[in-house]
Amino acid sequence: MSAHDTVLTAEAARVVYNEGTDAAVEAVRDITLELRRGEILALVGPSGCGKTTLFNAIAGLIPLQGGAVSVGGDRVEDAKGHVGYMLQKDLLLPWRSVIDNVTLGLEIRGIARTEARRRAQTLIDRYGLSGFENSKPAGLSGGMRQRAALMRTLAFEPEVILLDEPFSALDFQTRILLQSDVKRIIREEGRSVILITHDIGEAISMANRIVVLTNRPATVKSVYETPWGSEEIDPVAVRERPEYQELFSTIWQELELAPRQCEIGLT
């Protein structure tokens, strides 16, 4: 595998809501980025900068008004099922058991029920939800529910996984522990991930590279490589390292500047 084996590319991606009307709002402007195989790429930006719009565009859920997003060489609109995602809301179906939630994507792809359940059970056993496979989501804690949502995403083996602030609804301790778990699981499964977050600490501790976005319309302001690259490092332990603090304050200053520029009319 080459170091720059790319699984997803966005080239000059542009999203405008209500284009051609008086109410047109440009949410994303000319975003160009690439996701390398096996890496975690974090997108951070000020609140309301268009992160979720970019997320939806990358997932192929909304049309682009310019540019292109491709997954494995295909335009994302034509590559349905190649991108799996996980949101702040776990979106587990309350009427289904955990295992039947995990098999959802496999079911959609027409995988036989026995095979789908076998694959789901493997993930459940491997990642610590054994004994809860037949429970309904209402019987699980917030962290366990997000873990089940991640397994649903992993089960159908998408080329790219998009995580949109998946931990933000959790309490601090659960969030930190789950970040650690998710990073480990993603690495073990060899997945390529785009993580959208407003939490700089989360981005630094989980990602290989961090893309800082500007205020709306979102554009790429800067890209940082984390000093640990693909080194296996625990997202909790990493917070103790001086490079973490340094990178944190650099990105913090960049993000802090954006809304101020906006307030005083500089953007």
Add this chain to the structure above:
Amino acid sequence: MAMATHSSAPARAPRRGPLGETTKIRLYQIAVLLVIIALWQVGLWIGWLKPYVYGTPLGVLQSFATQIADGSLLRHFWVTGQEVVIGFVLGCALGSGAGLLLWLSPLWAKILHPYMIALNGVPKIALAPLIIVWFGLGMESKIAIATIITFIVAFLQAYKGSQEIDPDLIRLMKSLGASPWQTFRTIVVPGSVPWIVSALRLNVGFALIGAVVGEYISAEEGLGYMVYYSGQLYDLNSVWVGIFSLMIMALLLEAIVARLERYLDMEH
């Protein structure tokens, strides 16, 4: 006092004394009925209530006994019961199905929107005379009234339920590559169950209203006919027999719907 223990089966509800809460509630429910009957009887004794205007508890009991003995009450109950149940099942099934299917066609949902608002606002029973004209004087017209009224309620509720599905769930299904039909089957139908169940509850009353009003307008048997006919003859004891029978029917149907609701809740 020694506490009774039940080693063979666990208690179904927490007990706080010699009587379980459910038993206590049942006893109070019976007591309320007895108090109403007692007040009714006292009102008659002291002359505040006239027997020819309000009937008498004893007269109602006698009328009950006579009509059970000659089989007429059972016949009326059976006729109305069939009208209500058939109308309820047809209306709920077709209405829920149609309301849900509308999710698959946002264009048709938009086209039908003003009609849905109009149907929701109109007192549905106003359709009864028309339906009697279309379906004739027999049992079919009462079934049709109950069906049409319950159809409207089930249709509107199911449609509303389908529109309340979390849009993020729909997006999730899209990202998994699901077809609209797969999303419909997997998300929309089960996700609308609480709305459909609430329509079932509402429709127990509407099906009864439909059948009884149909019988008021034109019929030769059924509890609605019996109430209306006895009223015309000032046989108020029989009117009460009819009303109490309708209440029993409503309670039975409610109990069936509640059981179905519990089952769907378990599945849900």
